[in-house]
Structure formats: structure tokens, C-alpha cells
Amino acid sequence: xxxxxxxxxxxxxxxxxxxxxxELRPIAAAIxxxxxxxxxxxxxxxxxxxxxxxxxxxxxGAGLDTVSYAIIIEEISRVCAALGLCVxxxxxxxVYPLMAFGTDGQKERWVRPMAQGKKIGAFCLTEPDAxxxxxxxxxxxxxxxxxxxxxxxxxxxxxxxxxxxxxxxxRTDPAAGRRGISVVVAERGLPxxxxxxxxxxxxxxxxxxxxxxxxxxxxxxxHLLGRCGQGLQIGLAALDTGRMGIAAQAVGIAQAALEEAVxxxxxxRTFGAPLENHQAVQMMIAxxxxxxxxxxxxxxxxxxxxxxxxPFSQESAMAKLFASEAACKVSDAAVQIHGGYGYSKxxxxxxxxxxxxxxxxxxxTSEIHKMVIARAVFQNG
Amino acid sequence: MLNDLTGNEMEKSVTTFHTIVxxxxxxxxxxxxxxxxxxxxxRFNPFDRPALETALQLRSHYGGRVxxxxxxxxxxxxxxxxxxxxxxxxxxxxxxxxxAGADTLATATTLAAAIRKLAPCHLVLFGTRTSDSDTGxxxxxxxxxxxxxxxxxxxxxxxxxxxxxxxxxxxxxVESFEVDFPAALTIRPEIHSPRxxxxxxxxxxxxxxxxxxxxLADLDLDAKETGEPGSPTRVxxxxxxxxxxQCQFLExxxxxxxxxxxxxxxxxxxxx
Numbered sequence: 001x002x003x004x005x006x007x008x009x010x011x012x013x014x015x016x017x018x019x020x021x022x023e024l025r026p027i028a029a030a031i032x033x034x035x036x037x038x039x040x041x042x043x044x045x046x047x048x049x050x051x052x053x054x055x056x057x058x059x060x061g062a063g064l065d066t067v068s069y070a071i072i073i074e075e076i077s078r079v080c081a082a083l084g085l086c087v088x089x090x091x092x093x094x095v096y097p098l099m100a101f102g103t104d105g106q107k108e109r110w111v112r113p114m115a116q117g118k119k120i121g122a123f124c125l126t127e128p129d130a131x132x133x134x135x136x137x138x139x140x141x142x143x144x145x146x147x148x149x150x151x152x153x154x155x156x157x158x159x160x161x162x163x164x165x166x167x168x169x170x171r172t173d174p175a176a177g178r179r180g181i182s183v184v185v186a187e188r189g190l191p192x193x194x195x196x197x198x199x200x201x202x203x204x205x206x207x208x209x210x211x212x213x214x215x216x217x218x219x220x221x222x223h224l225l226g227r228c229g230q231g232l233q234i235g236l237a238a239l240d241t242g243r244m245g246i247a248a249q250a251v252g253i254a255q256a257a258l259e260e261a262v263x264x265x266x267x268x269r270t271f272g273a274p275l276e277n278h279q280a281v282q283m284m285i286a287x288x289x290x291x292x293x294x295x296x297x298x299x300x301x302x303x304x305x306x307x308x309x310x311p312f313s314q315e316s317a318m319a320k321l322f323a324s325e326a327a328c329k330v331s332d333a334a335v336q337i338h339g340g341y342g343y344s345k346x347x348x349x350x351x352x353x354x355x356x357x358x359x360x361x362x363x364x365t366s367e368i369h370k371m372v373i374a375r376a377v378f379q380n381g
Numbered sequence: 382m383l384n385d386l387t388g389n390e391m392e393k394s395v396t397t398f399h400t401i402v403x404x405x406x407x408x409x410x411x412x413x414x415x416x417x418x419x420x421x422x423x424r425f426n427p428f429d430r431p432a433l434e435t436a437l438q439l440r441s442h443y444g445g446r447v448x449x450x451x452x453x454x455x456x457x458x459x460x461x462x463x464x465x466x467x468x469x470x471x472x473x474x475x476x477x478x479x480x481a482g483a484d485t486l487a488t489a490t491t492l493a494a495a496i497r498k499l500a501p502c503h504l505v506l507f508g509t510r511t512s513d514s515d516t517g518x519x520x521x522x523x524x525x526x527x528x529x530x531x532x533x534x535x536x537x538x539x540x541x542x543x544x545x546x547x548x549x550x551x552x553x554x555v556e557s558f559e560v561d562f563p564a565a566l567t568i569r570p571e572i573h574s575p576r577x578x579x580x581x582x583x584x585x586x587x588x589x590x591x592x593x594x595x596x597l598a599d600l601d602l603d604a605k606e607t608g609e610p611g612s613p614t615r616v617x618x619x620x621x622x623x624x625x626x627q628c629q630f631l632e633x634x635x636x637x638x639x640x641x642x643x644x645x646x647x648x649x650x651x652x653x
Contacts, residue, residue: 006587007420007458007459007462007587008583008584008587008588010420010421010459011420011459011462011463011466011583011587012580012583014424015463015577015578015583018577019577044577047579048577048578048579048580049579049580049581050580053580057581057584057585061581062579062580062581062583062584063581063584063585063588064580064583064584068580068584072580
């Protein structure tokens, strides 16, 4: 696999893995159980550039390419998917739209501190009645002189409990339907900015997923990102990149589950032989390894296309669909190989199994991705 | 040439305090005894990282610059780039087919020739050993080839105005030294935890490669002194070794168990 990668990518993987094994591995199970956001590690990651992976160095970022980004998310998620989630969401659907659609002033104001990890970003699209159906958002940002007045009830906001800079999808023109949706940046601490209780989730528990509610929040007009009515376009562009991050995260979880299963199959003996000698287990391991490798190739391919400035939307949708389904299948098989122990929190596969499940749901469900892919296939003949 | 740096010259050149750190790209795996030197299989010798960290911390104190030096094939460039990403100012790789097959003596000869080219310098640092061949000889041999004062196994070091205060532990005694420049040191890993490499550093080091290559001709060396011809020792064969483990349960009272353990360890030569 690594033959497809440049020396830089190999070095990035090695260094990120070393860091994660040393810093994250020892606490990954505990922060999952405690549902605790590990600030002490986040600060170290911030200092090393994990919060501005693709931001140019002139803006305080690391200036890496998309393939490196995918590798970094994969490696963090291999050890702790919840922190992989924090880093990918911050980089892809918070920082990237600001980079792509922001003015120089907005980049200086928001992207620079975000790239240095001094401020954490969140993407606030989903509402109780809008998610996959993004055009159905009911949040509003109504112009009032030099300000917008924001009212929103955003739910399942990844990083919500710690986010400083939130991209709010809201209707600036309630009469204009899908074309009336815009992105307005709201900063934590604003009067009327309320962070809801943290969600008690099945997996990804170390990520402070919460609701964010805005009650008559006044933000200056220059907090509008891009043009008025450009919201869905910004959202789709962000999600093209974001879903690649989630796909990379799914690869990381699947890889971790595969490694645990292989290790367990070597040591655990049944019927007088290690599990690895039983053909039933060999078949499962072969399927798992193939799924992981295929998912990884799809992710790297989408990332490489993006680096070459070629269209990658379809490829990233395929990567997200395949990798998230693979993560669920592989972690399920890893639990199966562990038998009863795999159902116990004493073994890491139990966490991987829970963490994998949401990758099929967030940043576009598998079903939405199939719609995206099918549309592209029919369009391209 | 290195020893020509007197105190006065030291004063003049204090703004350009120069440390050369000799590093090695070690082999991570050698399946079936076959050594493959590739980016995938090469690692920055973990015992050299604390030496580079020491140099970087000394640079923070004295200012100046840090050069990393290595010998090996072009595949080692990735490890050199990692050293640049970690903070080294310059990376120099002695790279020539005539250098292949070197043992520790031929390696030291080559490194010494390169260090002469890179002089003036105040300090030459080495790790104490490597995680692959693990001879622990190259640092000492290079210092001898350069006729440099040498302290091996340094585990603590503090910079003073014109010298280093150094400690090393030998036979349960802590030895303290005051070492003038220039000098060579082999650094024990416990001296400093090497810093993590920032992602921006990796991007920069790999996107704008600046590893400099030195050939045999650049080094003013004769092919007879280097590589296999310059190596008095030969590796005849490599084979994986089997580590056989035994598990034995002892029975009895605690005092009796302790006696049994001590007897067994003594018989196996683990205690004396």
C-alpha cells in the first residue's frame, strides 16, 4: 500500500502514529467511558499542527496535502475515533469552508486561531427536522441594520461543547426556499448563544456532541460567509471534503478492529489450536483485511484527486459509503472473533464496534451517498 | 582542524555555535535476514533522536546551527528530512556506491572525513547505539579518527559560557566532567525526550528537499578506506534467532520460593 504514497506521507503516518500510540492509546478507553474531551492531548495536537492540517503555513497551518490529511485522520481514529472526529470536523467542515469562501479578513480573524488550535470549529447544519434534507433548515438570520439576528436550534453538533467558532446554516431569506439559506459565523460567548447538554451517545463518546441554540443572537453583517443564499453550495463543498475525513476515520476504526482481531486470533486457543488455524476465522480475517484495504484505496484515491484539483465528489462519496460500511462489518467481525470477550468493555473491539456505527450516519448517511453516487453515474453515462 | 578552534576563536564564532549530530537510518524489519533499505523500512534511529534533541536545546542556549550527518543510500533522505523537520538546519548525507558494505571502522572513517568538510564545529554528537546493528562503536571510533576529546554515555549536560558541564554514570558512580569545545559526546537516551515533529515541519522538509549529498570525491577519501574494502570485519550470515521461553511454577512457602528463585537465577548466571 505504502508504495502508492510519497515519502512525505510515510513520514506523516509514522510520526502521527508514534504520537497517538504514546499520548492517546493509554487514555482512549477511559475517555470513552468517562465521555471526557481530552484537553491535555488536544493542546499538544494543536501545538503540532493537527488543527490546521491543510491551512497554508502563512496562516499558521501545516500546509499539508489532502492525502496527508486522510492519513492523519486515519491514524488518530485507529487509536481514538472520537478525537479523530474532532480533528476531521474542525479541519474539513469548519476550517475548509472559511478558507474556500472567506474573505482575507475572515481568514485572518477565524482561520488563523483555528489553525493553531486556539479556537475549535463546528458545523451547524442539522436541526430536529433537517439533516440529510439540508434544504429544510428552519434557522433564521434576518438582517437588521448592520447585523443579522440569528435564531437557531442546531442538534448533534460535533465538537459542540467546546466549539468557539460555529458555521450556522440559516435562512437569510425565508421566502427564497433552498436559495435563501446562508452561512453565518457565530462565536461562543455571544449573548443568546447557548450550548445544550452533551449527548449521551453510543460511540464517539469523548467528543462533546451537543445542541447549539441561538436566541436573538446579533452578529455583524461581516459574519456572513460567502454570498447571501450561497449556504447550500458552501455546505455541499464542505461535505465533499468532510465525507473524505469521515471515510478516513472509518478506515482507521476498521484497521484497529482488524489488528485486534488478528492479535486475538493468534493467542486464543479453541479445540486445541489457536483461532488463526481455524478456517472459519481465516475466512473472516481475509474478508476484513480486504475490506480495510479497499476502503483505504478509495479514500486515498479521492484525496489524491482533490490534491490534483480534479473533481472528487463522486469518489469521496464512494469512499465514505464503502469505508463506513466496511468499518461496521469489520468491527462486527472483530467482535465475533473475540466471542463473549468482544462484548465486554475489557476489550477494545467493543469500543470500535460502537464507534463504527455512526460513520454510516453522519456527514451524509449511506443512503444519501448512494443517491449522490447514482446521480453521478447516470450523469456521466 | 577541529582542534584549531581556540577559546578566542570560540568567542568570535559563538554566534555560529555549530553542532554536528551523526544519525543513522536504521532498518525496521529484516524478514528472513534480508535487509531492505527503503523509506518504508527505514527509521530514524531512536537512540539518535535524543542526541538531536540535545543539539537543538544547545542551539536555543548558544544560538548557531545544527547539522545532521549520515552515511547511506539515497533512501535515507526521508530520515534526513525528518531530522530537518525536527529542527536541524542542514542535513548532509555521505552517499556513494563506494561507501556500501561499511563496518563501523569504515563508517567512522567516512563520517570523520565529512565532519572535516563541515568544520568548523564545536560539538559532534552521537547516540550511544543503533537499534539495528547495535555495536555502539561508531561514535568513539569517529572521535578517535578526528582526535577529538570524547565523553561516552552522557546522561546529563548543562551549557556554561565556554564549556559544557557533563555527567555520566559508570559502575554506579556518577562522573562529572567539564568539557571544552570542540568535543565529541555519545548521548544516552534518558538525557531528553525528543520533541514531536510538527506537521508543518514535515510538510516543509519534504516539499522543499534540501538534503545535501557528499560523494567519495567530495570527501577526499580513497575507495580502499571506505565501504567493504575499508572494512576489516565482515558479516558472514544473518539468521533470525529463536527466543525460547519456558514457564515453570515453583511451589512452597514464600521463603523457600525465594531461595529456589535465587538458586535458579544463580545457576543460569543471572545473579552472582
